[in-house]
Amino acid sequence: MNSPREVFISVDVETAGPIPGEYSLLSIGACSAFDPDNGFTVEVKPINDKFDPKALEVTGLSMEELRGRGLEPEAAMKTFSSWLATLAGPDDALVFVGFNAPFDWSFVNYYFHRFSGANPFGFTALDIKALYMGAMRCSWRDTRSSRIAEHLKPALSGTHDALCDARYQAEIFRLIWRDLLAHQ
Template identity: 30%
Template sequence: MARPEIYVSTDVEADGPIPGPHSMLSFASAAFTAGKELVGTFSANLVTLPGAEGNPDTMAWWATQPEAWAACRADQEEPAAAMIRYREWLEGLPGKPVFVGYPAAYDFMFVYWYLIRFAGSSPFSHSALDIKTYAMALLGTDYRATAKRSMPRSWFDDAPHTHVALDDAIEQGALFCAMLAERFSEARERRA
């Protein structure tokens, strides 16, 4: 019997647009079953990469987010230790991990780069599921017109978007699971 998919909603906080010249400051994952059961979380704040620098525009944005900045700079650990722990956590989940992000292109780029660089492999392989793209498909809207403000309120829990990685990973994972539930409901109706 195939292992079930576990949807690993992941949020990254970084000091620039790409890994290498810039650093992933903090990341967190919230692992959900398709039925919206939260089966585990992981979070880490990381020491910046040697020789990397904060992007001026990104750092100007961080200056407007003092609480989130303080949260992502507390209890920092070396990337190698954190990414090995993270890979082991992913491998211990009760199913096959599927990376879920909003936007997946940004978050996955950092997580994948750090996993390969510091842990040697990625349990996600080379793929990620983008919440905005999934919403576009469900809603039948254009990609650029698809935004949280245009999504049904029923998809959202009361969780805030704080720019603290774990808060945002949980919020976005719950959103994705609500979207899955709608898709499954529509599929059942079509079969009936």
């Protein structure tokens, strides 16, 4: 019996605050971790008016503008799910990859369950920070993005644009993956 093929998807989200349900998911960016040109992005209409001003300041997104141009959450999650289906067959395992994956995954998981009934990623995520910590045998404080970038020297950088950040994360993931494979 063959194990399912694992399809690693780098995902980044921008949100209106720290927790799903009370705060809105505002944008999703995703790409195939090993083919980052194959990407997906969507802006999402807020589910309420609640926001943390610091969250919006970081992203530059506007709740008012997203109410007009964002997709309804149901449509956004359906579109995301349809894109994911182009990357993986029915027997493949989608692996959610994120930098601080617990945060991003919590919003994606909540939105998939609330607005489409199921999360194609299942109930787990691979956290790049934890992967780096284990691979490099470093402390948690050494997993800050600035320290990882200083060590790995990625060509890309974070911008707080969800798709650009998903591609940046994918590059970091591949650099760690390369280092792990080199030490086997």
